[in-house]
Amino acid sequence: MxxxxxxxxxxxxxxxxxxxxxxxxxxxxxxxxxxxxxxxxxxxxxxxxxxxxxxxxxxxxxxxxxxxxxxxxxxxxxxxxxxxxxxxxxxxxxxxxxxxxxxxxxxxxxxxxxxxxxxxxxxxxxxxxxxxxGIPIIQTLNKLLNINQVFKIEGILNGTTNFILTKMREEGLSFTDALALAQQLGYAEADPTNDVEGFDAFYKMMILSQVCFGEQPDWKNVTRVGITEVTPEKIQQYEKENVRIKHIASLTKTDEGIEAVLKPVVVPPTDPLYHIEGVENAISVYGHIVGRICLSGPGAGMxxxxxxxxxxxxxxxxxxxxxxxxx
Amino acid sequence: MxxxxxxxxxxxxxxxxxxxxxxxxxxxxxxxxxxxxxxxxxxxxxxxxxxxxxxxxxxxxxxxxxxxxxxxxxxxxxxxxxxxxxxxxxxxxxxxxxxxxxxxxxxxxxxxxxxxxxxxxxxxxxxxxxxxxGIPIIQTLNKLLNINQVFKIEGILNGTTNFILTKMREEGLSFTDALALAQQLGYAEADPTNDVEGFDAFYKMMILSQVCFGEQPDWKNVTRVGITEVTPEKIQQYEKENVRIKHIASLTKTDEGIEAVLKPVVVPPTDPLYHIEGVENAISVYGHIVGRICLSGPGAGMxxxxxxxxxxxxxxxxxxxxxxxxx
Missing domain, CATH: 3.40.50.720 (NAD(P)-binding Rossmann-like Domain)
Known part of the structure; x- marks a missing residue:
C-alpha cells in the first residue's frame, strides 16, 4: 500500500x-x-x-x-x-x-x-x-460562508489573557497573581509579553483579516492594547453593573478600509463573548445575510x-x- | 451569459x-x-x-x-x-x-x-x-471534522422553547403566558405542539444523528419530553443554585448504539448551552481529538x-x- x-x-x-x-x-x-x-x-x-x-x-x-x-x-x-x-x-x-x-x-x-x-x-x-x-474558524470562513459577506469579526483569540481576566474576576486576584497562576499551570510563558501585551492575538487578527477581507490593515494603524492595566477593582465594579471586561480583537470592514482594534472591551451578557471563560477562545462572525454566528472551543493545547x-x-x-x- | x-x-x-x-x-x-x-x-x-x-x-x-x-x-x-x-x-x-x-x-x-x-x-x-x-452545523460536521470522531452532540435546537424558558426565567412568566408572548411575537404558532412537545427538535436530532453517526436511533427508543411541565418556581429555584433549565437534545454514541434524549436538562454556567438565550440555537460537538466545540447563532427566521x-x-x-x- x-x-x-x-x-x-x-x-x-x-x-x-x-x-x-x-x-x-x-x-x-x-x-x-x-x-x-x-x-x-x-x-x-x-x-x-x-x-x-x-x-x-x-x-x-x-x-x-x-x-x-x-x-x-x-x-x-x-x-x-x-x-x-x-x-x-x-x-x-x-x-x-x-x-x-x-x-x-x-x-x-x-x-x-x-x-x-x-x-x-x-x-x-x-x-x-x-x-x-481546534475551532475550525479558517475553514468556516473560507468554505462555509460564501454568499455571506463577512463585515465584522470579534474574537477572544488568546486563552492566556482570557484565563487571567477570568481568575481576576472570579477570585479577585491582581493581574500579577493571576499571571503567576497562569504561568504555574503552563498557560503563560516565563516572559508573558507575547500574550499579555496582545502580540499573539494581533497576529491572529491579521490572519483573520486576510481570510475575511482579502487583505490586512496597515499594522501601524491597528490599535493593540494589552491587559496589564486592568485592575481587579475595575473588574468587580463592572461585575456589579452586569457587564464584563474581555480582551477582544475586532475587525470591521468600512468604506475607509479595515478597522482593527485589540483591547479590553466592556461587553454585556447578550454578547456571546461575555460568557467565554478560562483558556477557551471564541469568534463571532457577522455575515450580511445570516447575522451573527459564534464559534467557541479550545483555543490552544496539544x-x-x-x-x-x-x-x-x-x-x-x-x-x-x-x-x-x-x- | x-x-x-x-x-x-x-x-x-x-x-x-x-x-x-x-x-x-x-x-x-x-x-x-x-x-x-x-x-x-x-x-x-x-x-x-x-x-x-x-x-x-x-x-x-x-x-x-x-x-x-x-x-x-x-x-x-x-x-x-x-x-x-x-x-x-x-x-x-x-x-x-x-x-x-x-x-x-x-x-x-x-x-x-x-x-x-x-x-x-x-x-x-x-x-x-x-x-x-443559519448555523453551518451540517457542513461543519460533514466537511470540517474528518479525523475527529464525533461521539456526542448536545444542542438547543428549537428557538421557540428556548425563548419561552428564557422569558419564564427573566420575567417570572408562567409557561402559558410565555407561550402567549411567543405567539404574539410570531415565534410560536397557534398550535404550539410541534415546538413545545419537542417534535421539531426531535426531527432535527434525527438528522444530526444521521450526519454524525451514519444512522438514526430507533425512533421508539428516543426520549422526547417537552417543556410544558416546567414551572417558573422550578426555574427560580435553579437560578438560586446558579444552574439553568434548558431544553436540550443530546445524542451519544455508545457501544450499544445511539442514545438520544430530548428533555429539559439542568446545566451549569460552564456549559455553553447555559448562556444561550431567546430564539438563538446552539450545538456543542464533542470530537475525540479536538474536545468540545460550540456553534451558536440564529436558529430560525427568514x-x-x-x-x-x-x-x-x-x-x-x-x-x-x-x-x-x-x-
Whole structure:
C-alpha cells in the first residue's frame, strides 16, 4: 500500500501532538486517505533531547536531511518565529509538498506569499491551527460562508489573557497573581509579553483579516492594547453593573478600509463573548445575510491545535478521489 | 451569459427569504458562479395570495409545470410535511436537478433515500437549513471534522422553547403566558405542539444523528419530553443554585448504539448551552481529538434559514471549476 509521507518541523507541544494523533489514529487515517500516513522525519533543535522519544523515528537537526527525503508529500511546521520557518515552507512548496503551519507569527507576515507560491506549484497551505486552536474558524470562513459577506469579526483569540481576566474576576486576584497562576499551570510563558501585551492575538487578527477581507490593515494603524492595566477593582465594579471586561480583537470592514482594534472591551451578557471563560477562545462572525454566528472551543493545547493540523492534512487531500468519494 | 435556473417550492417565510436573497445579491452570486442565478418558477398553494408579489415571477400551483420547466438546475423546497415534498424532490433529482431542502420533518423521514438517489443521478442534496437555521452545523460536521470522531452532540435546537424558558426565567412568566408572548411575537404558532412537545427538535436530532453517526436511533427508543411541565418556581429555584433549565437534545454514541434524549436538562454556567438565550440555537460537538466545540447563532427566521439554503446552492456547484478557482 502506498503512503502519505509527512515531515514535522518542530517537536514541541504541537509537533508532538501531531505525532501522537497520527500514531494513534492510523486506522481512521487510512480509511480517510485510502493509504497510510507515515511520519518520515522530524526536525528538532536538539537531537539528544528527543533521542528516546521513539527509536524508530528519524530525527534530525538538519533541514536539508528533511527536504531531501524521497517522496515527501507534506511538511507540517510547528515552530516559532518568522525564520527559518518561512524559508523552509517555501522550499517544501517548491518541492510540491503540501505545507501546513501552526505558526501565526510567520503566517501573519508571509501567508499571502506562501498561498500564492502554493497555487503556482499546484499544492496547498493549511493554516487552521494558526487561529483559535481546534475551532475550525479558517475553514468556516473560507468554505462555509460564501454568499455571506463577512463585515465584522470579534474574537477572544488568546486563552492566556482570557484565563487571567477570568481568575481576576472570579477570585479577585491582581493581574500579577493571576499571571503567576497562569504561568504555574503552563498557560503563560516565563516572559508573558507575547500574550499579555496582545502580540499573539494581533497576529491572529491579521490572519483573520486576510481570510475575511482579502487583505490586512496597515499594522501601524491597528490599535493593540494589552491587559496589564486592568485592575481587579475595575473588574468587580463592572461585575456589579452586569457587564464584563474581555480582551477582544475586532475587525470591521468600512468604506475607509479595515478597522482593527485589540483591547479590553466592556461587553454585556447578550454578547456571546461575555460568557467565554478560562483558556477557551471564541469568534463571532457577522455575515450580511445570516447575522451573527459564534464559534467557541479550545483555543490552544496539544491536541486541539494538532487536531486542526490533521484536519488540514485531510483538506489538502480532499480533492483526491478517495476523499471526495467518502465525503 | 448562461444561468442557473432555480425553482422554489413553497412561498412562506423561508421561500420568500430565498427569493429576496437571490434578487438582492445577483452581483455576488454571478461572481461566485460565473453565471446568473434565475428563479424560473415558484410553487404555491394559492396563486391569488401571491399574485401581486412580483409580476414577472412565474407562480403556479401545479408541480408538473415546475418540473417540466426547460433547463431546470436546482429545486429548493421550503414546504411542510413529508408529502408531497418527498415525491417532488425525488422527481427533481431524477431530472438531475440539485435538491435543497429546509424541511426537517421530511428529511428526518427520507434523508438517506434522497442522498442515495442523488448519488445515483450525479447530483446533490443540501439540507443545512433543516437544523440550526443559519448555523453551518451540517457542513461543519460533514466537511470540517474528518479525523475527529464525533461521539456526542448536545444542542438547543428549537428557538421557540428556548425563548419561552428564557422569558419564564427573566420575567417570572408562567409557561402559558410565555407561550402567549411567543405567539404574539410570531415565534410560536397557534398550535404550539410541534415546538413545545419537542417534535421539531426531535426531527432535527434525527438528522444530526444521521450526519454524525451514519444512522438514526430507533425512533421508539428516543426520549422526547417537552417543556410544558416546567414551572417558573422550578426555574427560580435553579437560578438560586446558579444552574439553568434548558431544553436540550443530546445524542451519544455508545457501544450499544445511539442514545438520544430530548428533555429539559439542568446545566451549569460552564456549559455553553447555559448562556444561550431567546430564539438563538446552539450545538456543542464533542470530537475525540479536538474536545468540545460550540456553534451558536440564529436558529430560525427568514434570512438566516434562507442564507443556509443559498450557501447549499453554492456548495452544490462547488465542484465546478468556477467555484474551485475562486475559493
Amino acid at each position: 502506498s503512503a502519505i509521507h509527512v515531515a514535522i518541523l518542530g517537536f514541541g507541544t504541537v509537533g508532538k501532538g501531531v505525532y501522537e494523533i497520527i500514531r494513534t489514529n492510523q486506522e481512521r487515517l487510512t480509511s480517510l486517505f485510502g493509504k497510510e500516513v507515515k511520519i518520515v522525519g522530524v526536525l528538532v533543535k536538539n537531537i539528544e533531547k528527543h533521542a528516546d522519544y521513539d527509536k524508530k523515528l528519524f530525527i534530525t537537526d538538519n533541514f536539508e536531511e528533511i527536504i531531501s527525503l524521497p517522496n515527501l508529500d507534506v511538511v507540517i511546521e510547528a515552530m516559532v518565529g518568522v525564520e527559518p520557518s518561512y524559508t523552509y515552507l517555501k522550499q517544501a512548496i517548491e518541492k510540491r509538498c503540501h505545507a501546513i503551519t501552526a505558526n501565526k507569527f510567520m503566517f501573519a507576515h508571509h501567508g499571502p506569499e506562501l498561498l500564492e507560491l502554493a497555487k503556482n506549484f499546484g499544492t496547498t497551505v493549511g493554516y487552521e491551527a494558526t487561529v483559535g486552536g 491536541f486541539p491545535t494538532a487536531s486542526a493540523i490533521i484536519e488540514d492534512l485531510v483538506h489538502a487531500y480532499a480533492k483526491s478521489p478517495a476523499i471526495v468519494t467518502s465525503a | 448562461s444561468a442557473i435556473h432555480v425553482a422554489i417550492l413553497g412561498f412562506g417565510t423561508v421561500g420568500k427569504g430565498v427569493y429576496e436573497i437571490i434578487r438582492t445579491n445577483q452581483e455576488r452570486l454571478t461572481s461566485l458562479f460565473g453565471k446568473e442565478v434565475k428563479i424560473v418558477g415558484v410553487l404555491v398553494k394559492n396563486i391569488e395570495k401571491h399574485a401581486d408579489y412580483d409580476k414577472k415571477l412565474f407562480i403556479t400551483d401545479n408541480f408538473e409545470e415546475i418540473i417540466s420547466l426547460p433547463n431546470l438546475d436546482v429545486v429548493i423546497e421550503a414546504m411542510v410535511g413529508v408529502e408531497p415534498s418527498y415525491t417532488y424532490l425525488k422527481q427533481a433529482i431524477e431530472k438531475r436537478c440539485h435538491a435543497i431542502t429546509a424541511n426537517k420533518f421530511m428529511f428526518a423521514h427520507h434523508g438517506p433515500e434522497l442522498l442515495e438517489l442523488a448519488k445515483n443521478f450525479g447530483t446533490t442534496v443540501g439540507y443545512e437549513a433543516t437544523v440550526g437555521g 434570512f438566516p434559514t434562507a442564507s443556509a439554503i443559498i450557501e447549499d446552492l453554492v456548495h452544490a456547484y462547488a465542484k465546478s471549476p468556477a467555484i474551485v478557482t475562486s475559493a
